[in-house]
Amino acid sequence: MAEQFVGKASEFKDGDRQIVRIGEQEIGIFKHEGEFYAYSNFCLHQGGPACEGLTIARVEERLRDDKTSMGLHFTNDMNFVCPWHGYEYDMKTGEHVSNRKIKLRKYNIVQKGNDVYVIA
Amino acid sequence: MSSPKARAPKQTAKSATPKSAAKTAAKAPAKKTAVKKAAAKKVAAKKVAAKRRSNEPVALSGEDKVHFVKAIWEGVSKGGKDSGKASAKSAKTAKAKAPQVEILRRIPAAAPQNKKQNALSQKGLAFAAELEAAFAKGELEALSPEATQALMGAICKIYGANQESGNKYPILSGRMAVTGTDVMITCGGLLKAADLQVFELGMWQSWTGI
Structure with a gap:
């Protein structure tokens, strides 16, 4: 495992993504709310480009006390969706949203000044 | 026969001065020992290499071992003869390995x-936000039926006119969480209000492509 330079922090705006190949690994690097996250770009379902689909806020249904629905609402938590078959992963953990046992491989990110490195 | 005069300069050329003779005499044994040591190291290294090639167990004398270790050490020591080659080789392999x-x-x-x-x-936008907030609190009657009808009618007209004039945009933004049930109820209500059947809608859509 070595630090691999992937870009300048100033080049990433919030919400930007970058897909890089390091050796045989494809890694998606996200900048979300000022933090960097890096995950394997191979979807756990059928190997689709997991990090290249939509980024979408998590939808939750709000219920009244008597359990009647107040409709669906977007939360502040962000997910990203594999464009092949819609597997949805948590931006901050890489876990599949409906089955937390399924998890994309996460790579650590190191920021040294303006330089961003992924440990792969 | 050569004259003694002719021989004289030759003799002077061969004979050295006492100072230089002493210097050369001191240097000669040091040089000889260095050459001998180097040769011994080479021999030891060759012996080991030959044994390695033949897959025979390497049996070296104590002196050979010392020479071999020295040869190896000098080969990789900093500033040694082969250290440049070794560092270049390791840099090359490191470069090849780095992803x-x-x-x-x-x-x-x-x-x-x-x-x-x-x-x-x-x-x-502000009004819609107010409505959403009221709905989130569970205030279903925040907007009276008359107000809802007036708003719906106005929105229908504005949206329809925009679509027909070519200013096309989706009626709901991607971030609005409207359920399929909400959409079906509202569409059904609109069709019913305009006395339209679903098959008429389908036919009209296939003709116009809107």
Whole structure:
């Protein structure tokens, strides 16, 4: 495992993504709310480009006390969706949203000044 | 026969001065020992290499071992004869082993909708936010049926006119969490209000492509 330079922090705006190949690994690097996250770009379902689909806020249904629905609402938590078959992963953990046992491989990110490195 | 005069310069050329003779005499044994040591090291290294090639167990004398270790040490020691080659080789292999980072694609964040809204649109957005907040609190009657009908009618006209004039945009934004049930109920209500059947809608859509 070595630090691999992937870009300048100033080049990433919030919400930007970058897909890089390091050796045989494809890694998606996200900048979300000022933090960097890096995950394997191979979807756990059928190997689709997991990090290249939509980024979408998590939808939750709000219920009244008597359990009647107040409709669906977007939360502040962000997910990203594999464009092949819609597997949805948590931006901050890489876990599949409906089955937390399924998890994309996460790579650590190191920021040294303006330089961003992924440990792969 | 050569004359003694002719021989004299030859003799002077061969004979050295006492000082230089002493110097050469002191240097000669040191040089000889260095050459001998180097030769011994080479011999030891060759012996080991030969044994290695023949897959025979290496049996060296104590002196050979010392020479071999010295030869190995000098080969990799800093500033040694082969250290340059060794460092170049290790740098080459390190370079080959280091994985290359290849940027496959950059995906920019979705462009924010910073379109300037006119006064009426700003009022509309604020009103919609108020309605959403009231709904979130469970106030289903926040908007009276008359107000809902008036709003729905106005929105139908504005949206329909925009679509027909070519200013096409989706009726709901991607971030609005409207359920399929909500949409079906509202569409059904609109069709019923306009006395239209679903098959008429389908036929009209296939003709117009809207």
